Amino acid sequence: MLSLRLRRTSVCKTLPQNFFQFFSHQKTSTDDRPHGSPPLASTNLNSGLIEEEMGGIEQAMQLPEGLRRESMPRHVAVIMDGNSRWARQRGLLTPSDNWTRPKEEVDIVMTLIENLLKSGLDDFIREGTRVSIIGDTSRVPESLQRTICEIQEMTRENSKFHFIMAISYSGTYDLVEACKSVAQKVRDGVIQVEEINESVVQHELETKCSEFPCPDLLIRTSGEVRISNFLLWQSAYSELFFAKALWPDFGKNDFVEALASYQQRQRRYGSRYA
Secondary structure, rough: EEEEEOEEEEEOOOOOOOOHHHHOOEOOOOOOOOOOOOOOOEEEEEEEOHHHOOOOOOOOOOOOOOOHHHHHHOOOOEEEEEHHHHHOOOOOOOOOOOHOOHHHHHHHHHHHHHHHHOOOOOHHHHOOOEEEOOOOHHHHOOOHHHHHHHHHOOOOOOOEEEEEEEEEOOOOHHHHHHHHHHHHHHHHHOOOOOOOOHHHHHHOHHHHHOOOOOOOOEEEOOOOOOOOOOOOOOOOOOOEEEEEOOOOOOOHHHHHHHHHHHOOOOOOOOOOOO
């Protein structure tokens, strides 16, 4: 699974070719797993693109040298940073934070996002990718809201990959809204205070749309070393990788480097020993 956070989207680009095929297609229930816990043993593990799924075209994609298919992350999150710096270096328009821009500039950014989603629909369907959008979409134009609803509905049954895009998303806002939802359930008598645990809270976060809500690997481009209010709860035990490349320059080799770094880590999930 892949989740992306848009940051100062003055410049956008497509993902590296065959980006999703780097990931193993795994099915593991996470409904009863505590937050940030190690992966459960899979009951139906299909490594890569197996023959049945590809109609016999190929058994599995050839991975770049040095990467191990069995150690691929199931969920990669990316903070796509560095667009403005990339644009400044080329003398292009570089407005500041999305929602503090003049209305006409915000409209341009929203139109760009809408066009990217529409133009990618055929690829999403062909690759068997489900698309979900998280964030406060009430703030985006109605045309983009309609596009989001349409694409989410058209890809809802896809199950090979899950592509999550964060638009107008805040990790702190996500947590506040989850707490409000839990409090309302207590008020309505649906649950008792004593029943509140990490699983209850996690099921109220926006990433509840995902089978794997917590990223195994979080990548931030542009050399900045922080996560900037992105997936705060979900990234508690994520492995972090900070790439120096600006997002428009981030390509396949950079992604392979991040995956290779991930595969060298020993994940401990808060304990002293894995």
